[in-house]
Amino acid sequence: MIELMDVRKAFNQGRHNELWAVRGVSLQVPAQQVTVLRGPSGSGKTTLLTLVGCLARPTSGRVRLHGRDVSGMTERFLTGLRRQTFGFVFQQFNLVRGLTVEQNVMLPAYPLGLTRRDLRRRAHGLLESLDLAEHAQARVEWLSGGQAQRAAIARALVNDPDVILADEPTANLDTELSRRFLDIVRDLKAQGKTLLMTSHDPLICQAPEVDLVVGLRDGQLD
Amino acid sequence: MTPWLQRQRHLIDFTVEALARRKGRNLALLVVYALMVFVLASVLLFSQALRREAALLLAQAPEITVQRLVAGRMDLVPAAHLERLAGLRGVASAQGRLWGYYYDPATQANYTLMVPLTDPPPPGTMQVGPTLARFWRLGVGDVLSLRTHDGRAFPLSVQGILPTDSALVAADLVLIAEADFRAFFGIPAGLYTDLVLKVRNPREVAKVAQKVQRDLPDTRPIIREEILRTYAALFDWREGMVMVLLSGAVLAFMILAWDKASGLSAEERREIGVLKAIGWETSDILAMKLWEGLLVSVFAFLLGYLAAYVHVAAFSASLFVPVLKGWSVLYPDFALTPQVDPFQVFTLFFLTVFPYALATLVPVWRSAVADPDAVMRQ
Amino acid sequence: MVLNPAMVALVIASLVGSLMLAYSAAFGWHLIRHWDLASGSELQLGLERHTYLISTLVAFVLASEALGLLLFVYNADRLAPLFVGAMCAVGTLNTSAFGFPALMLKILVFFAASTWLILHRLDTRGWDYPLTRVKYGLLFLIAPLILAETWFQARFFLAMDTDVITSCCGSLFGSNRKALGSELAGLPAGPAMALFFGTLGLTLGLGLGSLRRPLLGYGYALASALAFVVTLVAIVSFVSLYVYEHPHHHCPFCLLKAEYGYQGYLLYVPLFLATALGIGSGVVRPFAGVQSLSGLVEPMARHLTLASLWLFGFLTLWTALIVARSGLVLIGGAG
Numbered sequence: 005m006i007e008l009m010d011v012r013k014a015f016n017q018g019r020h021n022e023l024w025a026v027r028g029v030s031l032q033v034p035a036q037q038v039t040v041l042r043g044p045s046g047s048g049k050t051t052l053l054t055l056v057g058c059l060a061r062p063t064s065g066r067v068r069l070h071g072r073d074v075s076g077m078t079e080r081f082l083t084g085l086r087r088q089t090f091g092f093v094f095q096q097f098n099l100v101r102g103l104t105v106e107q108n109v110m111l112p113a114y115p116l117g118l119t120r121r122d123l124r125r126r127a128h129g130l131l132e133s134l135d136l137a138e139h140a141q142a143r144v145e146w147l148s149g150g151q152a153q154r155a156a157i158a159r160a161l162v163n164d165p166d167v168i169l170a171d172e173p174t175a176n177l178d179t180e181l182s183r184r185f186l187d188i189v190r191d192l193k194a195q196g197k198t199l200l201m202t203s204h205d206p207l208i209c210q211a212p213e214v215d216l217v218v219g220l221r222d223g224q225l226d
Numbered sequence: 227m228t229p230w231l232q233r234q235r236h237l238i239d240f241t242v243e244a245l246a247r248r249k250g251r252n253l254a255l256l257v258v259y260a261l262m263v264f265v266l267a268s269v270l271l272f273s274q275a276l277r278r279e280a281a282l283l284l285a286q287a288p289e290i291t292v293q294r295l296v297a298g299r300m301d302l303v304p305a306a307h308l309e310r311l312a313g314l315r316g317v318a319s320a321q322g323r324l325w326g327y328y329y330d331p332a333t334q335a336n337y338t339l340m341v342p343l344t345d346p347p348p349p350g351t352m353q354v355g356p357t358l359a360r361f362w363r364l365g366v367g368d369v370l371s372l373r374t375h376d377g378r379a380f381p382l383s384v385q386g387i388l389p390t391d392s393a394l395v396a397a398d399l400v401l402i403a404e405a406d407f408r409a410f411f412g413i414p415a416g417l418y419t420d421l422v423l424k425v426r427n428p429r430e431v432a433k434v435a436q437k438v439q440r441d442l443p444d445t446r447p448i449i450r451e452e453i454l455r456t457y458a459a460l461f462d463w464r465e466g467m468v469m470v471l472l473s474g475a476v477l478a479f480m481i482l483a484w485d486k487a488s489g490l491s492a493e494e495r496r497e498i499g500v501l502k503a504i505g506w507e508t509s510d511i512l513a514m515k516l517w518e519g520l521l522v523s524v525f526a527f528l529l530g531y532l533a534a535y536v537h538v539a540a541f542s543a544s545l546f547v548p549v550l551k552g553w554s555v556l557y558p559d560f561a562l563t564p565q566v567d568p569f570q571v572f573t574l575f576f577l578t579v580f581p582y583a584l585a586t587l588v589p590v591w592r593s594a595v596a597d598p599d600a601v602m603r604q
Numbered sequence: 605m606v607l608n609p610a611m612v613a614l615v616i617a618s619l620v621g622s623l624m625l626a627y628s629a630a631f632g633w634h635l636i637r638h639w640d641l642a643s644g645s646e647l648q649l650g651l652e653r654h655t656y657l658i659s660t661l662v663a664f665v666l667a668s669e670a671l672g673l674l675l676f677v678y679n680a681d682r683l684a685p686l687f688v689g690a691m692c693a694v695g696t697l698n699t700s701a702f703g704f705p706a707l708m709l710k711i712l713v714f715f716a717a718s719t720w721l722i723l724h725r726l727d728t729r730g731w732d733y734p735l736t737r738v739k740y741g742l743l744f745l746i747a748p749l750i751l752a753e754t755w756f757q758a759r760f761f762l763a764m765d766t767d768v769i770t771s772c773c774g775s776l777f778g779s780n781r782k783a784l785g786s787e788l789a790g791l792p793a794g795p796a797m798a799l800f801f802g803t804l805g806l807t808l809g810l811g812l813g814s815l816r817r818p819l820l821g822y823g824y825a826l827a828s829a830l831a832f833v834v835t836l837v838a839i840v841s842f843v844s845l846y847v848y849e850h851p852h853h854h855c856p857f858c859l860l861k862a863e864y865g866y867q868g869y870l871l872y873v874p875l876f877l878a879t880a881l882g883i884g885s886g887v888v889r890p891f892a893g894v895q896s897l898s899g900l901v902e903p904m905a906r907h908l909t910l911a912s913l914w915l916f917g918f919l920t921l922w923t924a925l926i927v928a929r930s931g932l933v934l935i936g937g938a939g
Contacts, residue, residue, distance in 0.1 A: 013644075016646075017645060017646045050602055050603070051603075053602070054599040059598045060599040061644040061649065062644050063643075063645060064643075075644060076642045078641070078732070078733055079507075079598075080508070080509070080728055081731040083505060086505055087505035094503070094602060095602075096601075098496075098500045098503065098601050099500075100497055101493070102243070102247040103243065107243075111501065111504060111506075112504040114236035114506070114510070115505065115507060117228070117229030117230060117231075117232040117233035117236070118229070119232055120232075159504065160504075163505065171602055266609075269609075454685065455685055455686055459606065462607065462608035462683075463606070465608055466607030466611065466612060467607065469608075469609040470607075509656065512660065568860075568866075569678035569679070569681075569682060572610075572671060572674055572678065573610045573675060575671065576614070576617055576671065576672075577609065577612075580613070580617060584620060584664075587660060587664065591656060595653040595656060
């Protein structure tokens with residue numbers, strides 16, 4: 005469903021610190037499966053994840069989503085697509101401090117203009133399924149690492165996306181919590197979601213839930 | 227509600243929460259903002275109140291003032307002129323006025339010496355304005371000596387002190403008897419500073435003035451409406467000048483607003499980054515930030531305007547009196563009643579909210595176009 | 605020379621608006637030369653991000669122009685006592701040849717900005733911003749307008765010569781100076797009324813028709829512009845008379861004052877909005893054929909037409925109500 009064709013991405017183009025983070029990657033991410041991008045830090049796997057997830061546009065090359073070329077789309081439209089199609093779980097979770105868990109979960113849906121009642125119903129359904137219902141009104145800075153990750157997952161799911169992207173999901177978790185995360189991955193896969201993660205954690209790369217592992221080094225596929 | 231409205235509601239909710247989370251930071255800006263509105267609104271409300279007072283006051287003034295010009299300069303008017311004018315058709319009454327300025331080296335100030343048309347104090351006594359009385363610590367019965375035109379000392383005892391609140395220019399006013407005035411300035415009997423005419427029919431004012439100039443070509447009749455016009459221009463001018471002077475303050479405020487808007491804390495920057503990463507579009511962030519600016523503006527505007535109203539109404543704009551009041555512009559009796567009208571509100575809006583919006587526009591845009599993938603690159 | 609805070613504010617606002625649009629036009633030139641949506645280069649990304657700034661600037665100009673119009677008129681009214689023979693804003697605007705042109709340019713800039721923003725709204729619905737070049741080309745037309753407005757306004761303010769006693773040797777300005785034209789005359793009430801209700805009827809008819817036949821939409825846009833002019837004529841010719849209940853008071857601005865209960869706002873606000881939306885509904889139509897906008901233009905034009913129809917309808921009813929309620933009888937004598 006997601007197809008990359010000879011995709012390149014440069015930062016600080018034309019300046020002395022120009023950096024090509026991704027140099028010509030072609031890749032197909034299969035639908036309703038779990039794919040892992042594996043590579044050392046600085047290998048460009050996070051940048052590749054942002055290109056897949058329409059967070060950034062490739063400097064050159066094409067990205068196709070459901071067969072449609074999205075690499076020439078304006079940011080405004082990419083954002084719209086991204087909102088419908090992708091849910092992100094960040095390495096640092098990136099919850100907004102000062103807000104409650106519930107508010108954080110509802111945030112990605114604000115621009116859609118749903119009624120508050122609908123928003124809350126969605127958020128509660130998700131928090132329920134992730135065992136966070138009793139923390140709905142707690143501020144996010146009070147959560148433990150595992151709870152914060154589950155809040156971040158709930159947030160990623162609030163717009164009911166087809167694809168979940170996760171950047172180093174287990175980097176801040178112990179083994180026990182990492183296994184717990186894999187349980188959630190299995191549930192999501194069972195619901196028909198496509199998952200794409202970056203990781204160099206062997207626990208993830210060798211997990212039975214993972215269908216495909218793609219190696220990456222210096223911005224190119226291994 | 228339409229999705230558009232719902233979206234705005236969510237954005238406002240979020241903004242209010244965000245403002246509350248950064249209370250200290252926003253409070254500082256709010257205080258400065260409100261202060262600026264307060265200063266500008268005070269000036270506007272104050273001069274508006276003065277303008278209104280002037281109009282009310284002059285409504286009772288004589289319709290025509292007649293001055294005599296000799297070689298293009300104002301000169302004393304002979305009593306013969308007075309008799310001539312009193313006989314003009316349409317003139318209800320004609321009176322000669324005596325007034326002038328006295329420079330007092332001790333206070334380095336000009337006093338206005340004047341013979342009131344009704345109830346003049348008895349010879350040898352005077353009524354003084356409150357500022358003067360305070361300066362010389364004068365009470366009723368005290369004696370103050372002024373120097374006459376030929377250098378003699380001229381003692382006058384205080385018969386009364388003009389009431390404090392009747393004091394736009396009464397502050398430096400000295401009322402004395404006619405005989406004293408003539409002796410003091412050396413003006414012989416039969417000469418006046420100027421003449422005032424009352425006209426029976428207001429429609430005939432222009433006609434009477436025309437007759438005055440025809441019969442007495444060396445005079446200059448001044449119609450009350452023209453005085454009003456002059457005052458209006460004078461107040462507008464002063465107000466305008468004060469605004470120009472205050473533009474420095476507005477500029478400083480703009481720099482502060484710019485700085486506050488562009489110097490986002492790391493926390494705020496991260497927040498915007500997160501919002502963009504989870505699917506907020508640039509225009510969502512822009513809208514959110516504009517709501518924030520609007521809320522802050524409305525709040526500061528109301529706060530500042532209200533304070534200015536109280537300042538002018540209850541305290542007669544005591545902070546700005548020295549700037550806006552002038553010598554002998556108007557007298558007496560000032561209980562200021564500020565008026566709110568759309569013209570003034572729009573003006574004020576342009577002078578405060580407009581600069582704020584202007585100053586924050588580019589910084590807000592800059593923060594809104596942050597890379598959506600920035601949070602993942604840390 | 606006359607100086608007051610409102611004038612300071614107006615001059616600053618116009619200067620700022622001019623700077624903004626001049627910058628936008630200059631940026632537009634840069635953008636037109638380098639725009640390449642297929643590229644993901646940082647130059648292209650930067651250009652795209654600047655379009656947010658430009659649209660915000662134009663919106664800012666629109667808002668400041670709308671408020672500026674009100675302030676300009678109020679200010680002229682406030683200054684009227686300074687000029688012999690000037691009874692209200694009309695007299696002040698007539699003190700020099702620059703007053704009315706400045707006002708008209710302000711109105712033009714307002715509609716230019718509103719039209720641009722409507723085009724922008726349509727453009728941002730297409731995934732490839734298909735109207736980018738059209739839009740930025742338009743800025744080259746709008747920028748000179750606001751520059752002219754700024755210049756005319758400054759000339760208008762500078763040319764003000766007040767008849768105050770300090771400025772010259774004597775009184776009686778009224779007798780030896782020609783009084784300013786302090787009133788607009790307009791058409792006789794009867795024909796003006798026929799013209800107004802006729803034009804508004806035609807406009808409403810075309811608008812309703814365009815909901816079924818899109819081609820009539822162009823007619824509706826033209827009719828909206830026409831209705832704007834005709835309504836102004838109507839306000840001068842008869843609406844003002846009915847509001848003031850005075851057979852010779854034609855001022856179109858006194859309607860905005862407290863003495864008349866701010867009734868003018870209920871005329872002018874719907875009029876300006878309806879015209880802006882009406883013109884906008886026609887301006888978007890030529891782009892129905894653009895591929896990335898297919899299926900978007902018609903609903904948007906419909907939306908704009910409907911909103912503007914409601915406002916024109918309200919305007920018509922409100923005017924009829926003013927005429928009916930007034931104690932003044934201009935036509936039909938004893939009726």
